Amino acid sequence: MNADLPLYQQVADRIAQLIHDRVYEPGERLPSIRDVHADFSVSINTAREAFRVLEDRGVVEARSQSGHYVRTGPLVCDDDGMEFPVITGSAPLSRTADRLTRRVLTDSMRRGWINLATAEPPADLLPGRRLAELTARALRRDPHRAVAYELPPGPELLRAEIAKRVARGGVNAAVDDILVTAGCLEAVFVSLLTVCRAGDSVLIESPGFYLFHQLLDRLGLKAVEVPSRPGTGVDPDDVRTALDAGPIRAALLTANFSNPTGGTIPEDRKREIGRILAQHGVFLIEDDIYGEMAWDMPRPASLAAFADPARTVLCSSFSKSVSPGYRIGWVTGGADLVERAIHTKLVTSAAVSTPAAVGISEFLAGGGYDRWIRSARRHYRSTVPRLREAIAESFPAGTRSTRPAGGMVIWVVMPAGVDSVEAYERVRREGVAFAPGPVFSLHGAFANCLRINATDWSSEIDTAVRRIGAVASDLARESVATVIPGGIGSGTSG
Numbered sequence: 040m041n042a043d044l045p046l047y048q049q050v051a052d053r054i055a056q057l058i059h060d061r062v063y064e065p066g067e068r069l070p071s072i073r074d075v076h077a078d079f080s081v082s083i084n085t086a087r088e089a090f091r092v093l094e095d096r097g098v099v100e101a102r103s104q105s106g107h108y109v110r111t112g113p114l115v116c117d118d119d120g121m122e123f124p125v126i127t128g129s130a131p132l133s134r135t136a137d138r139l140t141r142r143v144l145t146d147s148m149r150r151g152w153i154n155l156a157t158a159e160p161p162a163d164l165l166p167g168r169r170l171a172e173l174t175a176r177a178l179r180r181d182p183h184r185a186v187a188y189e190l191p192p193g194p195e196l197l198r199a200e201i202a203k204r205v206a207r208g209g210v211n212a213a214v215d216d217i218l219v220t221a222g223c224l225e226a227v228f229v230s231l232l233t234v235c236r237a238g239d240s241v242l243i244e245s246p247g248f249y250l251f252h253q254l255l256d257r258l259g260l261k262a263v264e265v266p267s268r269p270g271t272g273v274d275p276d277d278v279r280t281a282l283d284a285g286p287i288r289a290a291l292l293t294a295n296f297s298n299p300t301g302g303t304i305p306e307d308r309k310r311e312i313g314r315i316l317a318q319h320g321v322f323l324i325e326d327d328i329y330g331e332m333a334w335d336m337p338r339p340a341s342l343a344a345f346a347d348p349a350r351t352v353l354c355s356s357f358s359k360s361v362s363p364g365y366r367i368g369w370v371t372g373g374a375d376l377v378e379r380a381i382h383t384k385l386v387t388s389a390a391v392s393t394p395a396a397v398g399i400s401e402f403l404a405g406g407g408y409d410r411w412i413r414s415a416r417r418h419y420r421s422t423v424p425r426l427r428e429a430i431a432e433s434f435p436a437g438t439r440s441t442r443p444a445g446g447m448v449i450w451v452v453m454p455a456g457v458d459s460v461e462a463y464e465r466v467r468r469e470g471v472a473f474a475p476g477p478v479f480s481l482h483g484a485f486a487n488c489l490r491i492n493a494t495d496w497s498s499e500i501d502t503a504v505r506r507i508g509a510v511a512s513d514l515a516r517e518s519v520a521t522v523i524p525g526g527i528g529s530g531t532s533g
Contacts, residue, residue: 046081046085047081047085047086047088047089047092048089048092050075050079050081050085050086050089051089051090051092051093053079054069054075054089054093054098054099055093055098058098058099058109061421061424063109064109065109065110065424066108066109067108067109068105068106068107068108069099069106069107069108069109071106071107072086072087072090073086075089075090090107093107094107098110114431114438114439114440115269115439115440115441115442116269116300116439116440116441116442116450116451116452117268117269117270117439118268118269120439120452120454120455120487121266121268121452121485121488122484122485122486123245123266123484124245124264124265124266124480124481124482124484126263126264126265126277126280126281126284127284128263128284128285129240129261129262129263130261130262130263130264130481130482131256131261131262131481132252132253132255132256132262132481133480133481133482133483135477135483136249136252136477136478136480136481136482136483137252137253137256139460139475139477139478140249140250140252140253140478143156143463143472143473143474143475143478144156144157146467146472147472149470149472151470152470152471152472153470153471153472153499153500153503154472154492155471155472155473155474155491155492155500155503155504155507156472156473156474156492157474157492158298158359158446158447158448158492158494159363159492159494160359160360160363160415160447160494161494161495163495164414164415164418164494164495165361165362166361166362166402166407166411167362169402169407170361170362170365170398170399170402171398173398173401173402173405173407174394174395174397174398174401176401177397177398177400177401178394178397184393184397185393185394185397186393187393188389188390188393189390189391189392189393189396190385190389190390190391191218191219191381191384191385191390191391192215192217192218192219192377192381192384193217193218193219193369193391193396194219194391194396194397194400195214196400196404197219197367197396197399197400197403198214198215198217198219198369199214200400200403200404200408201217201219201369201371202214202217202371204331204355205217205341205353205355205371207331207338208327208330208338208339208340208341208343208344208353209340209341209343209344210341210343210344210353210371212353212371212372213374215374215377216371216372216373216374216377217369217370217371217377218369218370218371218377218380218381218384219367219368219369219391219396220354220356220367220368220369220370220384220391221366221367221368221388221391221392222356222358222363222366222367222368223326223328223354223355223356223358223368224250224254224368225366225368225384225388226354226355226356226368226369226370227251227254227291227324227326227354228254228258228387229370229380229383229384229387230324230352230354230370230380231254231255231258231260231289231291231324232258232383232387233352233376233379233380233383234288234289234322234324234352234376235258235260235288235289235322236288237258237259237260238259238260238261239260239261239287239288239289240260240261240262240263240285240286240287240288241255241260241261241262241263241287241288241289241290241291242263242265242278242281242282242287242289242290242291242292242321243255243262243263243264243265243290243291243292244264244265244266244267244272244273244291244292244293244297245264245265245266245267245479245480245481245484246267246299246300246450246476246479246480246484246485246488247264247267247293247297247298247299247479247480248293248298248299248326248479249474249478249479251291251326252481255291262481263281263285263287264480264481265277265278265280265281267293267297267300267302268300268302269300269301269302269441269450270302271302271303271304271305271308272293272294272297272300272302272303272304272308273292273294273304273308273312274308275308275311275312275315278290278312278315278316279315282315282316282319282321287319287321288321288322289321289322289323289324290316290321290322290323290324291324291326292312292323292324292325292326292342293325293326293327293328293329294309294312294325294327294339294341294342295327295329295330295333295339295341295342295445296329296330296332296333296443296444296445296446297329298329298446298448298490299448299450299474299479299490300441300450301441301443301444301445301446301448301449301450302441302443303339303443303444303445304342306339306340309340309342309344309345310345312342312345312346313342313345313346313347314345316346316347316350317346317347317350320350321350322350322351322352323342323343323346323347323350323351323352324352324354325341325342325343325346325351325352325353325354326354326355327341327342327343327353327354327355328354328355328356328358328359329359329445329446329447330355331360331412332359332360332412332415332416332419332445332446332447333416333444333445334416334417334419334420334444334445335420335444336444336445339445341353343372348372348373349373349375349376350373350376351372351373351376352370352371352372352373352376352377352380353370353371353372354368354369354370355368355369356368356369357399359447360408360411360412360415361399361402361408361411362399365392365395365398365399366392366395367392367395367396367399416445419445419446419447419493419494421496422447422493422494422495422496423442423443423447423449423493425496425501426449426491426493426496426500426501426504427440427442427449427493429501429504429505429508430449430451430491430504430508432505432508433504433505433507433508433509433512434451434453434507434508434511434512435453435454435457435508435511435512435514435515435516436454436515437453437454438451438452438453438454438508438511439451439452440452447492447493447494448490448491448492448493449490449491449493450488450489450490451488451489451490451491452487452488453487453488453489453511453515454487454515454518455487456487456514456515456518456519457487457511457514457515457518458486458487458514459475459476459477459485459486459487459488459489459511460475460477460486461514462475462489462507462510462511462514463475463489465510466503466506466507466510469506471503471506471507473489473490473491473492473507474489474490474491474492475488475489476488476489476490489507491504491507
């Protein structure tokens with residue numbers, strides 16, 4: 040404690056640090072005033088004043104006849120102020136959104152920049168050394184394997200381990216009905232090529248993962264956007280409305296901890312969406328890459344568990360949990376679909392990376408994955424609240440952020456009139472990258488929104504988030520000034 044401060048502030052700072060370090064969790068009851076009086080050897084009045092300071096800071100809240108509790112955090116993002124698409128048919132990818140996406144991705148790879156733009160786990164969190172050891176050991180036993188083709192569907196041992204993973208999401212997959220791919224994006228690419236033809240329409244989420252927009256555009260597929268809400272993801276009524284409006288070949292959805300909002304479709308709604316898709320004869324392509332990244336809840340069921348298996352393809356990978364660089368993903372689904380996907384993989388990228396597949400196989404078979412995934416869940420459970428706290432303290436008044444139950448990203452909705460692209464242009468001059476809202480929409484919507492990668496926390500990251508918040512606050516003030524009569528930029532003469 041800082042001896043230069045009044046004693047009550049020293050006590051307040053110590054309790055705030057305990058909350059920051061997650062000794063006391065959001066919503067948890069704090070020690071009583073009498074406990075603080077005894078534990079810190081201070082007077083009752085000093086303890087009471089320390090809690091008053093913490094209340095003023097917004098760190099704790101007092102509950103009548105119950106005591107003081109850790110506040111549950113900043114305002115949670117809801118549907119208010121979010122510009123959802125009106126379902127009017129398919130829409131092309133905006134060239135402006137396309138260029139912005141590529142610029143953000145380029146910036147995110149620049150050496151020395153603070154990358155809050157891409158959902159990439161920090162290297163220190165991943166089992167890089169263990170994977171390298173297991174890979175080297177396996178290839179020393181069979182060195183010829185490392186230089187030979189591993190043709191689709193991929194190593195049987197790896198597929199057997201993947202079958203165990205997908206079963207946890209309620210999907211029963213035979214080993215022969217699993218195709219190993221180069222990450223989840225290739226899994227989705229292969230799946231789209233398998234079930235769709237150029238000119239087909241595909242249902243997607245809005246806001247939704249920006250590379251899916253790029254993928255559909257390059258394949259000549261038409262996108263039909265439906266809202267994905269921060270809490271509950273895609274609503275069955277929106278799916279039904281879109282399918283009733285015109286022919287749609289496939290639905291590309293992320294039901295668990297969707298990117299960017301973190302929403303998870305409740306199980307009863309998953310069941311209803313599965314029924315609607317089956318009724319209309321629409322293929323489901325599910326991206327379940329975040330399915331195992333739940334923090335304080337059981338692993339949610341995959342949407343695929345409630346869909347027609349003959350028209351369902353489930354895609355995922357180990358990129359968010361074990362290693363992005365190893366690029367090991369998979370496709371599973373109905374036997375006929377997987378057989379066709381295997382042929383598609385064969386004629387597009389031919390083979391699986393043998394060393395990567397062997398290394399991941401050894402890691403899974405040895406039981407390392409389950410230990411590591413528990414560690415990753417604890418890590419994100421800690422980093423996301425820290426970044427939300429920085430957002431709450433530095434962004435303009437009225438800003439809301441998602442409080443996901445899993446995954447690793449935060450969706451931020453700022454007051455209307457705050458342009459996230461302009462904010463990006465200003466902070467990128469300082470070597471900071473984040474993902475502006477318009478990249479998550481085909482037509483550049485969500486101008487007052489942004490996504491922050493919450494995979495890690497450090498003083499540098501905290502400073503970068505607060506810098507984004509300061510720029511957003513400047514833009515909020517400038518926006519108000521332009522609409523107040525006589526204000527700067529109002530167009531009135533003096």
